[in-house]
Amino acid sequence: MIEFEMPKPIAQQSYVLQTVAENMMRPVSRYFDEHEHEIPWDYINFMHMAMKATGAGSLAPPEEKKKEGEEAEKKEKRPPIGYQMLAFMLEMLSWGDVGIYLCTPGGGLGAAAVEAAGTPEQKQKFLARFREEKPVFAAMAMTEPHCGSDTSAIRTTAVLDKNTNEWVLNGEKIFVTAGQKSLEESNGFVVVWATIDPSAGRAGMRSFVVEAGTPGVKVTKLEHKLGIRASDTASIVLQDARVPFENILGSPEIQPDTSKGFKGAMATFDATRPLVSATGVGVARATLELVKELLAKQGIEIRYGHPRSKLTNIEREIIDMEVMLRSAWLLVIKAVWMADNRKPNPLEASMAKLRAGDIVTKITQRALELMGPIGYSRDYLLEKWFRDAKITDIYEGTGQINRLVVARNILGYSGRELR
Amino acid sequence: MYSFEPSEEQKMLIDAINRYAVNDLRRKAHDADEEYGYPKEVIDKGWELGVLQASIPETYGGFGEHSVLTGVLAAEEMAYGDFAGTLAVLTPALFALPILACGSEEQKQSYLPPIAEGEWQPFTAACIEPYFDFDLLEMRTTAEQKNGSYLLRGEKTYVPFANEASKMIVYANLEGKTQGFIVERDAPGITIGERQKTMGINALPIYKVSLQDVLVPAEQRLGGPEGHDPTPILASMHLAMAAMAVGVSRAAFEYSRDYAKEREVFGVKVAQKQAIAFMLAEMATEIEAIRLLTWEAAWMVDNQKAEASKQAYLAYIGAMDMAMMVTDRAVQILGGHGYIREHPVELWMRNGRGFAVLTGLGMI
Ligand SMILES: Cc1cc2nc3c(=O)[nH]c(=O)nc-3n(C[C@H](O)[C@H](O)[C@H](O)COP(=O)(O)OP(=O)(O)OC[C@H]3O[C@@H](n4cnc5c(N)ncnc54)[C@H](O)[C@@H]3O)c2cc1C
Ligand SMILES: Cc1cc2nc3c(=O)[nH]c(=O)nc-3n(C[C@H](O)[C@H](O)[C@H](O)COP(=O)(O)OP(=O)(O)OC[C@H]3O[C@@H](n4cnc5c(N)ncnc54)[C@H](O)[C@@H]3O)c2cc1C
Numbered sequence: 001m002i003e004f005e006m007p008k009p010i011a012q013q014s015y016v017l018q019t020v021a022e023n024m025m026r027p028v029s030r031y032f033d034e035h036e037h038e039i040p041w042d043y044i045n046f047m048h049m050a051m052k053a054t055g056a057g058s059l060a061p062p063e064e065k066k067k068e069g070e071e072a073e074k075k076e077k078r079p080p081i082g083y084q085m086l087a088f089m090l091e092m093l094s095w096g097d098v099g100i101y102l103c104t105p106g107g108g109l110g111a112a113a114v115e116a117a118g119t120p121e122q123k124q125k126f127l128a129r130f131r132e133e134k135p136v137f138a139a140m141a142m143t144e145p146h147c148g149s150d151t152s153a154i155r156t157t158a159v160l161d162k163n164t165n166e167w168v169l170n171g172e173k174i175f176v177t178a179g180q181k182s183l184e185e186s187n188g189f190v191v192v193w194a195t196i197d198p199s200a201g202r203a204g205m206r207s208f209v210v211e212a213g214t215p216g217v218k219v220t221k222l223e224h225k226l227g228i229r230a231s232d233t234a235s236i237v238l239q240d241a242r243v244p245f246e247n248i249l250g251s252p253e254i255q256p257d258t259s260k261g262f263k264g265a266m267a268t269f270d271a272t273r274p275l276v277s278a279t280g281v282g283v284a285r286a287t288l289e290l291v292k293e294l295l296a297k298q299g300i301e302i303r304y305g306h307p308r309s310k311l312t313n314i315e316r317e318i319i320d321m322e323v324m325l326r327s328a329w330l331l332v333i334k335a336v337w338m339a340d341n342r343k344p345n346p347l348e349a350s351m352a353k354l355r356a357g358d359i360v361t362k363i364t365q366r367a368l369e370l371m372g373p374i375g376y377s378r379d380y381l382l383e384k385w386f387r388d389a390k391i392t393d394i395y396e397g398t399g400q401i402n403r404l405v406v407a408r409n410i411l412g413y414s415g416r417e418l419r
Numbered sequence: 420m421y422s423f424e425p426s427e428e429q430k431m432l433i434d435a436i437n438r439y440a441v442n443d444l445r446r447k448a449h450d451a452d453e454e455y456g457y458p459k460e461v462i463d464k465g466w467e468l469g470v471l472q473a474s475i476p477e478t479y480g481g482f483g484e485h486s487v488l489t490g491v492l493a494a495e496e497m498a499y500g501d502f503a504g505t506l507a508v509l510t511p512a513l514f515a516l517p518i519l520a521c522g523s524e525e526q527k528q529s530y531l532p533p534i535a536e537g538e539w540q541p542f543t544a545a546c547i548e549p550y551f552d553f554d555l556l557e558m559r560t561t562a563e564q565k566n567g568s569y570l571l572r573g574e575k576t577y578v579p580f581a582n583e584a585s586k587m588i589v590y591a592n593l594e595g596k597t598q599g600f601i602v603e604r605d606a607p608g609i610t611i612g613e614r615q616k617t618m619g620i621n622a623l624p625i626y627k628v629s630l631q632d633v634l635v636p637a638e639q640r641l642g643g644p645e646g647h648d649p650t651p652i653l654a655s656m657h658l659a660m661a662a663m664a665v666g667v668s669r670a671a672f673e674y675s676r677d678y679a680k681e682r683e684v685f686g687v688k689v690a691q692k693q694a695i696a697f698m699l700a701e702m703a704t705e706i707e708a709i710r711l712l713t714w715e716a717a718w719m720v721d722n723q724k725a726e727a728s729k730q731a732y733l734a735y736i737g738a739m740d741m742a743m744m745v746t747d748r749a750v751q752i753l754g755g756h757g758y759i760r761e762h763p764v765e766l767w768m769r770n771g772r773g774f775a776v777l778t779g780l781g782m783i
Contacts, residue, residue, distance in 0.1 A: 081420075305555070305653060319736055323736055326715075330712060354701075355705075417691060
């Protein structure tokens, strides 16, 4: 049955998180925007405590414990909502401040990759640290200076040293979100994508867990950005960096006709793309709410139900924004609902991402035009949200890459047929 | 909970409608457009699917409960076949659904059973008016109270099957509020004008209706002497348009997608050009997004959520833009052939513009 009732646990969670957003994020939004590379420790420590106490917030939803026989019945009663919870959580925290949200401890994309591709032993070994006393971070490093969208072109290599049974990694990664916090500010790790056989193309791609303190791993640069300035974006150089054999995620063998390693990365995206979309939607919602509030203060009311030709430009704009925001959010919910129900969702995940990328940039950009000198001024956060929102259309696959994914899906084309 | 899976019953209904849409409406849409009407059998066959009948409870001669969500699914699927055909099949809903939603018990008892139990008959409604700024909430047709009755005055346009209909609901402005009145087609003061021709929906016969001091007894006011809240009617009109816009857009998207996979340009298929593939990706995304918005609004109406009518309006606004964008692109993707009436995309494009102006011609 088609239903749109927000589940109770999500409603409760949203209530709590809105308080966090209002009290721990909004008041320091401007400060961290103007003090790039300072780390919002108050927020981080608070979230670490809160998440430890409630168990909420890891990017990877908790494994459901399966008991024979019981399972089918349980499923009937309570459909899984782990990814839905996360999407709502990220949306609300990003409504608070998306840059600060990106500093949330708990593993982020790095933990998601381990969760998606790791063995039970690996999960035990690498994920336990997030429940320790101090906040811990993890990151995911795919992008390199010469390639971002074309992930199959990465050049970082991993070679097995048979004498010591270690992988030796060499290469340079850029734009690693939380790379610094993962390697230098906590006992975290970075999941590094590399090739174990440059002649094998996608089939040779694997990811490796590189822990903080590994010799030969260095953060060489922190980027200065248009927005999300509270979040560190790091360059990482790997120079003969040695990691134990068992830090490889997935099989160390190369099967010539499969591209399993690559597919592993793509499968992670099916889960994370809707979540990244959710963060963008949070920024756009913050923007739209503030615009409406500022208009209301001047006594401007939005009339609904009339033909558009009779409305003022402001009304038309606001109504368009509401249509864009809500429809994009519903795509996100559908995509995570599918993930929760183990339905394959690459099409829906990319639809959500491309729509979110489009509409959050449109909404924040048009909001600034509408609000004129007020919007452009740093007295308000609107101009910051304009800058923050843009990243939604770039990382986790640019708008163009997600259009490619959607187009290939609807046309039944391979990557070769539609490049 | 969130869930995006139609119920088994809804799936069966959608399936049946889909077969009708593809095999009957779509196949005859071109000729119906050129010849200004569908053969009676096609309309009758659509009526026998029972979309409206299933919305009317047994006590009033039907066999179901009214669900706007089910209506939205049905309307989308039928319009996937043809917009004008769908409007024709569902014309009696313009009369029955307002009575079901807002009518007095007496009105329901006397008007609904003959519709629900009978064959397709042209019960209709007069809603749209011939002004560029026509507004469902601020009509120019007026209702004035006089000696316990009402006097209706004004000009209506685009009234489906007005020449054949025996009864219609006329919407008028009563002290600033839109109210429905149940009117006999032959009542003194009513003049049915000539059949109107428009850019699209040629297969739907529509007429001008002029009202000059038409006297309507108070008990013929929709809801009885106290009248009614117009909100559910407006929401149903908005959502009918939104759902049909999704159906037409889906048709246009699929047709142009399939064409692009066949047609070769510069040694590759048209669809292998990103300029075209990206358009198709955006069309598919837009349709899915607006479809979900429409579903949610319909669900909100069914569950009496506070902002339901606003949401229905938003869905409609989104749908009207989607339909224009998608149908225009479908023509574009076919190139010169899209402009030729042998292909259906130009008809969909003409119909696509209609969603912005035809609210009031459909209800679900
Ligand atoms: C703040 C920030 C944080 C980031 N965090 C991370 C992270 O944590 N981990 C990580 O691995 N990466 C991260 N990235 C990198 C991000 O994922 C890449 O920037 C993104 O994938 C685009 O790659 P690129 O910058 O190399 O652009 P390019 O791939 O060089 O693309 C340039 C342009 O070409 C377009 N394009 C590329 N291929 C095609 C095609 N086939 N068809 C049509 N158009 C195409 C793109 O859409 C883009 O418009 C981050 C980036 C930023 C800015
Ligand atoms: C009313 C009318 C009058 C006409 N009059 C004349 C006339 O007098 N003389 C005459 O010679 N022709 C005439 N034409 C033909 C007209 O010029 C062609 O229809 C037009 O050039 C498009 O070609 P096509 O229809 O074969 O579309 P196609 O070439 O098949 O194109 C299909 C789609 O693919 C797109 N496409 C094609 N190639 C690429 C590419 N490389 N990259 C991205 N997208 C691409 C197109 O833009 C289009 O959207 C007329 C057409 C019409 C409709």
